[in-house]
Amino acid sequence: xxxNQIYLGDCLEVAATFPNDSFDLIMTSPPYADQRKNxxxxxxxxxxxxxxxxxxxxxxxxxxxxxxxxxxxxxxAVNGERHTYVLNLILALRQQGWLWxxxxxxxxxxxxxxxxxxxxxxxxxxxxxFTKQRQFKMYQDAVMVRVGDWxxxxxxxxxxxxxxxxxxxTNSGFGINxxxxxxxEMVYPTNVLHLSGETTNQGHSAAFPIxxxxxxxxxxxxxxxxxxxxxxxxxxxxxxxxxxxxxxxGIEKLAANVRLAEGRLSKAQLRFSEMVGTVGI
Amino acid sequence: xxxNQIYLGDCLEVAATFPNDSFDLIMTSPPYADQRKNxxxxxxxxxxxxxxxxxxxxxxxxxxxxxxxxxxxxxxAVNGERHTYVLNLILALRQQGWLWxxxxxxxxxxxxxxxxxxxxxxxxxxxxxFTKQRQFKMYQDAVMVRVGDWxxxxxxxxxxxxxxxxxxxTNSGFGINxxxxxxxEMVYPTNVLHLSGETTNQGHSAAFPIxxxxxxxxxxxxxxxxxxxxxxxxxxxxxxxxxxxxxxxGIEKLAANVRLAEGRLSKAQLRFSEMVGTVGI
DNA sequence: TAGCAACTTGAATCTACCG
DNA sequence: CCGGTAGATTCAAGTTGCT
Numbered sequence: 001x002x003x004n005q006i007y008l009g010d011c012l013e014v015a016a017t018f019p020n021d022s023f024d025l026i027m028t029s030p031p032y033a034d035q036r037k038n039x040x041x042x043x044x045x046x047x048x049x050x051x052x053x054x055x056x057x058x059x060x061x062x063x064x065x066x067x068x069x070x071x072x073x074x075x076x077a078v079n080g081e082r083h084t085y086v087l088n089l090i091l092a093l094r095q096q097g098w099l100w101x102x103x104x105x106x107x108x109x110x111x112x113x114x115x116x117x118x119x120x121x122x123x124x125x126x127x128x129x130f131t132k133q134r135q136f137k138m139y140q141d142a143v144m145v146r147v148g149d150w151x152x153x154x155x156x157x158x159x160x161x162x163x164x165x166x167x168x169x170t171n172s173g174f175g176i177n178x179x180x181x182x183x184x185e186m187v188y189p190t191n192v193l194h195l196s197g198e199t200t201n202q203g204h205s206a207a208f209p210i211x212x213x214x215x216x217x218x219x220x221x222x223x224x225x226x227x228x229x230x231x232x233x234x235x236x237x238x239x240x241x242x243x244x245x246x247x248x249x250g251i252e253k254l255a256a257n258v259r260l261a262e263g264r265l266s267k268a269q270l271r272f273s274e275m276v277g278t279v280g281i
Numbered sequence: 282x283x284x285n286q287i288y289l290g291d292c293l294e295v296a297a298t299f300p301n302d303s304f305d306l307i308m309t310s311p312p313y314a315d316q317r318k319n320x321x322x323x324x325x326x327x328x329x330x331x332x333x334x335x336x337x338x339x340x341x342x343x344x345x346x347x348x349x350x351x352x353x354x355x356x357x358a359v360n361g362e363r364h365t366y367v368l369n370l371i372l373a374l375r376q377q378g379w380l381w382x383x384x385x386x387x388x389x390x391x392x393x394x395x396x397x398x399x400x401x402x403x404x405x406x407x408x409x410x411f412t413k414q415r416q417f418k419m420y421q422d423a424v425m426v427r428v429g430d431w432x433x434x435x436x437x438x439x440x441x442x443x444x445x446x447x448x449x450x451t452n453s454g455f456g457i458n459x460x461x462x463x464x465x466e467m468v469y470p471t472n473v474l475h476l477s478g479e480t481t482n483q484g485h486s487a488a489f490p491i492x493x494x495x496x497x498x499x500x501x502x503x504x505x506x507x508x509x510x511x512x513x514x515x516x517x518x519x520x521x522x523x524x525x526x527x528x529x530x531g532i533e534k535l536a537a538n539v540r541l542a543e544g545r546l547s548k549a550q551l552r553f554s555e556m557v558g559t560v561g562i
Numbered sequence: 563t564a565g566c567a568a569c570t571t572g573a574a575t576c577t578a579c580c581g
Numbered sequence: 582c583c584g585g586t587a588g589a590t591t592c593a594a595g596t597t598g599c600t
Contacts, residue, residue, distance in 0.1 A: 032573055077575060080415040081380050087368045099362050102400050105386055107473050112574040113591030115469065118419060119383050121591075122574070123471035134361040138399060188396065190404035192388050207573060428592090468592070 003226060003247040004265075006238075008258050011230035011251040015058035022062045023249070024137065024225035027216050027237050029072040029207045033085055045078060048085040049092050056093055059230065066136045068220040069098070072106065072208060074125040080118060086126065093130060101136075102129040105192045106212060127193070127216070142218040144186040206236040213240035221246055235261030242268050284507060284528040285550075287519075289539050292511035292532040296339035303343045304530070305418065305506035308494050308518050310353040314366055326359060329366040330373050337374055340511065347417045349501040350379070353387065353489060355406040361399060371409065379411040386473045387493060408474070408497070423499040425467040488514060494521035502527055516542030523549050 001022065007014045030052065033045035043051050059069055075086040094100055104127035111123035195211045213236060217227055223245040229237035232250030234257060241248035242265065252258045282303065288295045311333065314326035324332050340350060356367040375381055385408035392404035476492045494517060498508055504526040510518035513531030515538060522529035523546065533539045 029573085034573085074573080076573090077383075080576080081382055082384060084372060084375065084381070087371060090368060091365060094365065100365070101362060102358075103363060105388070105405050107386070107388065110572080110593045111471055112572060113593085114574050114576080115421075115590045116574090116576050117421075118415070118417065119472065119575080120421070120469055121471045123473050124386050125573085134399070136399065140398075140401070188401055190392055190402045191400065192404050 001249065003249060004238075004242075004269075006232060006235070006250040006252055006258050006261055006265075008252065008255060010253050012055050012058065014251045015055070015062060015228075015230060018058075018062045020061055021064045022226065023228040024064055024067045024221045025070070025217060025227045026059050026063055026067070026230065027070045027072075027213050027227055028229045028231045029233070030231045032073065033076060033083065045076065045083045045085045049088050052089060053092055053096060055230065056096060056098070059228075060097060060132060062228070063132060065132050067132070068101075068136055068138075068216075069130040070104075070216045070220075071128040071130065072125060072212065073128065074122070077119065077122075090128065097132070098130040099132070099134065100128065101131045102191060103127070104129060106208070107192060107194045109194065127212070137220060137222075139219060139222065140188055143189055143215055145189055146186055206234050208236060210236050210240050210243070213237040214244055217241055217244050217246055232261055233257055235264050238265050239268055242272055282530065284530060285519075285523075285546075287513060287516070287531040287533055287539050287542055287546075289533060289536060291534050293336050293339065295532045296336070296343060296511060299339075299343045301342055302345045303507065304509040305345055305348045305502045306351070306498060306508045307340050307344055307348070307511065308351045308353075308497050308508055309510045309512045310489055310514070311512045313354065314357060314364065326357065326364045326366045330369050333370060334373055334377060336511065337377060337379070340509075341378060341413060343509070344413060346413050348413070349382075349417055349419075349497075350411040351385075351497045351501075352409040352411065353406060353493065354409065355403070358400065367407065374411060379413070380415065381409065382412045382417075383410040383472060384408070385410060387489075388473055388475050390475065408493070418501060418503075420500060420503065421469055424470055424496060426470050428466050428468050488517055491517050491521050491524070494518040495525055498522055498525050498527055513542055514538055516545050519546050520549055523553055 001018050031043060033048045034042035056069075063069060073086055073089075075083045077083070090100055106125045106127050108123050108125065111121040114121055193212065193215060195209050213227075213229075217237075217240055221227060221244075224247070226247045226249060227237060227241045228249050228251075229235075230251045232238065232252035235250060235252075238248040238250050238261065250261060252261065282299050312324060314329045315323040337350075344350060354367055354370075356364045358364070371381055387406045387408050389404050389406065392402040395402055474493070474496060476490050476496075494508075494510075498518075498521055502508060502525075505528070507528045507530060508518060508522045509530050509532075510516075511532045513519065513533035516531060516533075519529040519531050519542065531542060533542065
């Protein structure tokens with residue numbers, strides 16, 4: 001098992017080759033249930049839990065006992081109703097021995113368009129936080145945000161039902177110089193994350209914006225720790241890990257995605273090497 | 282059964298006296314599960330579903346077939362874990378014949394203070410939307426919001442304790458002509474509501490801001506329709522109904538709350554009568 | 563070069579229609 | 582009648598290109 005490497009294959013089989021207690025954080029966005037079988041990894045909603053459980057069994061084995069497992073997921077609407085497979089998955093994971101420690105909300109600022117007679121556009125997803133034990137590593141100071149400084153507060157496209165506070169330069173820049181914020185008041189965030197969805201950047205699209213894994217990586221790991229994403233996709237979790245000076249390991253089923261991710265990550269590693277100077281990563 | 286009246290008693294028994302298909306909307310925030318029995322209606326989390334189901338059976342009977350049932354609820358953390366009684370309640374309500382049509386998120390901007398080693402402050406609650414059939418009344422135009430009108434942004438809502446992270450601080454104006462306030466546009470909201478969590482009333486627990494029931498009342502009823510809140514508390518749902526020219530019916534177990542609500546509502550009715558002029562409500 | 567305007571595209575979901 | 586696909590709807594960012 002090598003750090004900063006992507007393994008090609010189904011995470012059910014690849015993860016089985018990893019030793020126990022290897023990872024500080026497992027952060028992933030599995031393929032969402034989809035009735036259309038032709039898409040990437042489309043799993044029928046009715047079989048989703050059954051498909052997921054053997055994989056999460058491996059995750060539990062290879063996660064350190066004080067590590068965290070973050071699962072970004074959202075149920076689809078089927079026949080006019082929200083499907084219950086995510087609820088059933090939470091219950092099943094507890095049966096498997098996981099603790100359902102918290103449910104964070106990712107509020108997406110750019111949901112998919114559309115209009116229907118029975119619902120509005122869906123602009124939030126669950127980030128379920130599971131742990132193996134009640135006490136686990138959590139570095140709350142690493143994600144504190146600045147308050148005040150009204151000059152920097154930017155608000156756009158706000159309506160009375162969708163009032164959102166925008167705080168500039170809280171954390172967007174990687175390698176930000178925190179000493180610039182000396183004297184500013186820092187407070188802890190809540191369990192609602194307000195991130196814009198990442199749009200297509202030069203052709204490839206990511207399931208979530210890099211800020212999402214970056215936030216949990218900062219919250220639950222220290223520099224040098226190892227983050228696993230067993231559904232690596234285009235490698236956004238790996239990008240975030242490198243940006244935060246953590247190591248990553250990715251597992252991805254589709255060779256095309258592995259090549260895509262390797263391309264993104266090698267460029268990123270080069271960039272960070274240059275930033276640090278002569279010291280490689 | 283009289284409109285704009287509060288019934289004293291447990292909704293299990295009071296609702297049983299109401300005729301079928303009487304309400305256009307049932308909007309309520311039931312007593313949350315609580316291990317401490319001394320507070321208002323404290324129900325043990327492990328018995329919550331069993332306690333709720335006979336009541337929701339009545340709700341289903343007295344709700345019109347094209348009506349909606351909005352349940353504002355959030356699970357507590359017990360022994361370091363989120364309790365699963367809300368998940369189990371959703372599953373049980375579906376078993377009872379309800380359709381779980383949508384889950385709205387109420388993002389509270391002023392969550393309860395506090396700090397714990399394993400979680401952040403909880404700043405969101407579920408607003409579960411249940412219906413009796415796939416097709417139901419929904420007046421989306423009634424809750425449209427303006428965009429691009431910076432003048433209407435209410436800065437007073439910004440509080441020091443409310444931190445919303447916003448990553449994309451590119452301030453490019455995506456096609457909006459900021460100098461042209463005349464051409465403001467109305468768009469539909471999403472399924473995330475941003476409302477202040479402050480309660481203007483005192484001396485009781487478990488209250489939501491009036492904007493929360495008002496939003497769902499506008500969305501799912503027309504003026505003159507009837508809204509039921511079977512856990513009336515201090516009567517915020519009734520206040521919202523009156524403000525939106527709907528009728529309400531409240532059921533409340535505690536006599537003190539009934540008196541409190543009657544006081545608030547009679548004053549409100551007077552005020553609205555004056556606003557409308559000589560026409561009473 | 564800054565600023566605007568036009569264009570493009572999403573982890574969507576419903577209804578209608580076909581075989 | 583069931584299952585699958587096509588079409589319509591919708592808006593915030595990023596991208597491109599022009600002045």
